[in-house]
Amino acid sequence: MHYPEPIAKLIDSYMKLPGIGQKTATRLAFYTLDMKEEVVNDFAKALLSVKRDLHFCSICGNITEEDPCEICQDTTRDRSTILVVEEPKDVMSMEKMREYRGLYHVLHGVLSPMEGTGPEDINIASLLQRLHDEAVEEVIIATNATTDGEATAMYLSRLIKPAGIKVTRLAHGLAVGSDIEYADEVTLLKAVEGRREL
Amino acid sequence: MHYPEPIAKLIDSYMKLPGIGQKTATRLAFYTLDMKEEVVNDFAKALLSVKRDLHFCSICGNITEEDPCEICQDTTRDRSTILVVEEPKDVMSMEKMREYRGLYHVLHGVLSPMEGTGPEDINIASLLQRLHDEAVEEVIIATNATTDGEATAMYLSRLIKPAGIKVTRLAHGLAVGSDIEYADEVTLLKAVEGRREL
Numbered sequence: 001m002h003y004p005e006p007i008a009k010l011i012d013s014y015m016k017l018p019g020i021g022q023k024t025a026t027r028l029a030f031y032t033l034d035m036k037e038e039v040v041n042d043f044a045k046a047l048l049s050v051k052r053d054l055h056f057c058s059i060c061g062n063i064t065e066e067d068p069c070e071i072c073q074d075t076t077r078d079r080s081t082i083l084v085v086e087e088p089k090d091v092m093s094m095e096k097m098r099e100y101r102g103l104y105h106v107l108h109g110v111l112s113p114m115e116g117t118g119p120e121d122i123n124i125a126s127l128l129q130r131l132h133d134e135a136v137e138e139v140i141i142a143t144n145a146t147t148d149g150e151a152t153a154m155y156l157s158r159l160i161k162p163a164g165i166k167v168t169r170l171a172h173g174l175a176v177g178s179d180i181e182y183a184d185e186v187t188l189l190k191a192v193e194g195r196r197e198l
Numbered sequence: 199m200h201y202p203e204p205i206a207k208l209i210d211s212y213m214k215l216p217g218i219g220q221k222t223a224t225r226l227a228f229y230t231l232d233m234k235e236e237v238v239n240d241f242a243k244a245l246l247s248v249k250r251d252l253h254f255c256s257i258c259g260n261i262t263e264e265d266p267c268e269i270c271q272d273t274t275r276d277r278s279t280i281l282v283v284e285e286p287k288d289v290m291s292m293e294k295m296r297e298y299r300g301l302y303h304v305l306h307g308v309l310s311p312m313e314g315t316g317p318e319d320i321n322i323a324s325l326l327q328r329l330h331d332e333a334v335e336e337v338i339i340a341t342n343a344t345t346d347g348e349a350t351a352m353y354l355s356r357l358i359k360p361a362g363i364k365v366t367r368l369a370h371g372l373a374v375g376s377d378i379e380y381a382d383e384v385t386l387l388k389a390v391e392g393r394r395e396l
Contacts, residue, residue, distance in 0.1 A: 003290055004252060004261060004262060004263050005263070006244065006247040006248045006251045006252050006263070007248060007252065007261065009240070009243075009244040009247065010244040010245065010247075010248050012244070013237075013240060013241040013244045013245075016233070016237055016241070017226055017229065017230075018225070018226070018229055019222075024217075026287065027216070028215055028216070029248065030285070030286065030287050031215065031216055032215075032245065032248055032249075033248055033249075033252060033261065033286075035214070035249075037249050039211075039214055040245050040246070040248070040249045041246065041249075042207070042211060043211040043214070043245055044242040044243075044245040044246050045207075045242075046204065046207040046208040046210070046211045047208065047211075047230065047238050047241055047242040047245070048238070048239065048242050049204040049207065049208075050204045050205060050208050050227065050230055050231055050238070051230075051231075051233075051235050051238045051239075053204045054202060054204050054205065054231060063202060063205065063231065064202060065202050065203070065204070087228065088228065088231075089224065089228050092201055
């Protein structure tokens with residue numbers, strides 16, 4: 001005997017999510033069965049809405065309901081600075097900080113020789129086009145502090161610097177409030193290298 | 199700045215699932231954004247279908263697309279035995295074994311003084327009605343081997359035995375293929391108590 005088809009299909013769908021195997025998917029499917037109908041309806045609507053109502057900003061690549069996005073349209077922002085991130089969620093993290101007032105550019109990935117991701121697979125051409133068309137003075141590269149993120153930062157830096165545009169990278173170092181005891185060696189090395197005079 | 203509304207709503211929906219907090223929900227929502235449209239559509243359809251197309255069997259309480267369920271309708275099954283489980287998924291587990299040919303009864307919960315679940319909150323009345331109306335010879339109680347599961351088994355046993363119906367409980371003991379070294383003490387005690395002559 002198999003699961004009734006509606007349950008089997010829902011298990012399949014849950015299994016398509018990252019980090020969710022058959023056991024968890026089964027548990028989630030049976031849990032869904034016990035959820036209130038309106039909650040499940042809202043869930044289904046939210047899924048459809050995310051694919052239907054969200055688009056990528058044609059300028060910066062961030063996710064947005066309107067195109068261009070809120071940030072690209074905001075005339076009060078500093079248009080001479082572009083902060084480059086890997087993913088749309090990184091824009092949200094930066095915005096939560098409430099300090100950065102420039103523009104963004106979302107690469108939608110990083111260069112990764114291991115995964116076969118080359119410069120043409122991520123939003124690099126559109127970044128260069130923006131630098132060419134607009135009066136940008138500084139590009140802040142905020143790719144992740146991973147091997148691929150670092151390599152992408154180096155690659156972009158070599159591409160952009162010759163145009164006379166300042167290229168900077170987010171500082172590496174100890175997380176605020178963290179213990180030196182628990183910092184990994186590479187982070188500690190970066191923290192020493194980036195030390196400042198008091 | 200907040201997440202665009204469609205993403206925020208999807209994060210909220212994912213967070214309603216058990217074991218999924220804000221961070222995981224956010225990761226799943228952004229992952230959903232990158233999934234193929236048809237996969238997301240299928241997901242939404244599966245969610246709606248589970249609530250719309252599945253019902254509880256009016257006889258045994260198992261989930262089913264038709265009422266009564268396949269098992270209750272199956273005339274080749276042994277109608278003199280009813281196996282009592284906590285949840286519909288337990289029926290699936292039993293059926294996978296392909297040995298049991300009797301009927302089922304799904305309680306949809308267990309008695310739990312801690313959570314305020316009393317006899318009237320789970321499908322006990324309908325079980326007693328079946329025992330009254332049909333020629334049942336044995337009730338196998340297959341509630342989980344937890345405190346609440348055991349208490350529910352004892353409660354049902356005391357209720358059913360006076361009617362002259364045989365009441366049995368699944369055996370407790372070592373899992374097949376498991377090491378004695380790793381068995382907990384209660385399981386080991388049950389295994390010794392339930393020992394059989396070779």
